[in-house]
Amino acid sequence: MTLTVACLGAGYFARFHHEAWERIDGVAPIAVVDRDLPRAAEVGWPAFPTLEEAFARGVPDILDIATPPETHLAAIRAGLAAGVRLIICQKPFCAGMEEAVAATESAEAAGIPLIVHENFRFQPWYRVMRAALEAGRLGEVHQLTFRLRTGDGQGPRAYLDRQPYFQQMERFLVHETGVHWIDTFRFLLGRPDWVMADLRRMNPVIAGEDAGHVLFGFPGGVRALLDANRHLDHASDTPRRTFGEAELEGTEATITLRGDGGVRLRDHGSQAEDVLLPSRDWPGFAGDCVHALQAHVVAHLREGAPLENTARDYLDVLRIEEAVYRAAETGCRQTL
Structure with a gap:
């Protein structure tokens, strides 16, 4: 068909x-x-x-x-x-x-x-992390950290060559970029109970925030941290492949995402690493996640496969985003 x-x-x-x-x-x-x-x-x-x-x-x-x-x-x-x-x-x-x-x-x-x-949850490294979580390879999960380091936010020409409207967005870092990890954290850990946030604007030529820290609290004491700064970079030939680096830590193992798109698991107490996803030259955007999302939709229409990221479900991402901004404005933890 x-x-x-x-x-x-x-x-x-x-x-x-x-x-x-x-x-x-x-x-x-x-x-x-x-x-x-x-x-x-x-x-x-x-x-x-x-x-x-x-x-x-x-x-x-x-x-x-x-x-x-x-x-x-x-x-x-x-x-x-x-x-x-x-x-x-x-x-x-x-x-x-x-x-x-x-x-x-x-x-x-x-x-x-x-x-x-919302294609970041379809990036292959996060699908691999989800599979390791479901297999129980990390033991009791304690925390997830993502360090967003795009390296494109410095100077008066920041963003003008690719997406110039970024400079005029009054809500920028979380609304345009950080929202990807609000959804990805939900995909990996479930729905958070509360958020805290410290957001700041570092480049005076833009309207919105471009750096900050957002802390998410999950049931059972699990924490996730989005540590974001668009001025700084990370070790990668293509900063827009992973947009940064991640660690997912549990009592039995730690999973690391590197800027080359490779995912490695290190057992607790060991220095050896198991390659869960080798680095490769992916086609398309950021691990070919646009293609993966579209193929997911096609599978639904052809085979009746269940859909992720329905609009109804995504409204929760928007509610969490609003709570992040309230937390930054008030300096107070926001219960979700």
């Missing part, structure tokens, strides 16, 4: 979506939509300036939205009205909680799955 897909957006990150769809067997791209029609035409698919014009030529099975948050609600509603079978929407999901709830409820009322394109 061939599935058809239309993508809304032809900007910087949308290109990862287009390329990944072209590598999934049995998927036929039938439209790319962007108000910059010449830019859309460069993708090589049938190009349209609006969703309405694209849908008039054919309604796709999948609508993949890769445009800024303020466009999401209208695009989701247009897809629902047209009768697509499933919608994927990039993060940040909609322009605030009110719109995110409205989009979620509209999709549920229509009986059409709405998936948030």
Whole structure:
């Protein structure tokens, strides 16, 4: 069964979506939509300036939205009205909680799955960590630390070459970037009970925060720390492969993620390491996680496989994000 897909957006990150769809067997791209029609035409698919014009030529099975948050609600509603079978929407999901709830409820009322394109949990290193946790290889888990070190935040030209709108975002580090690890920490450890946060702006040319520490408390005393600084880097030939380094620590073993994408497990009391995931040159973005998420959606439509990152579930990520900002503003721990 061939599935058809239309993508809304032809900007910087949308290109990862287009390329990944072209590598999934049995998927036929039938439209790319962007108000910059010449830019859309460069993708090589049938190009349209609006969703309405694209849908008039054919309604796709999948609508993949890769445009800024303020466009999401209208695009989701247009897809629902047209009768697509499933919608994927990039993060940040909609322009605030009110719109995110409205989009979620509209999709549920229509009986059409709405998936948030939160792809970091689909990176291969986190899938390997999850498998080790489920196999009990770490013993009693105590803590998870991720050190975000993108190295792209220094100076007056920070972010201008790739995603210039980063400079104008009043909420930046957590809302645009750290939210990936809010979801990933949930994927690995479950839902946190509380958060504490210390956020700061270090580059005066940007509007929002670009460094900080966020501490998450989980049931049973487990802790997770997001230690983030976009000015500093980590040992990697490509900082945007893993975006930093991680350690997942338990009483029986410690798992380490390095900047080359390799994952290693060291048993407690030992210096030897077991390679859980060797480093390699992944295609696409950050361990080919865009492709992995899209393949996950295709498996649902073809085989009925359960979906991750439904819009309803993702509302919890947005609630935790809001709690992080409240914690930073008040200096007080926020119960979730």
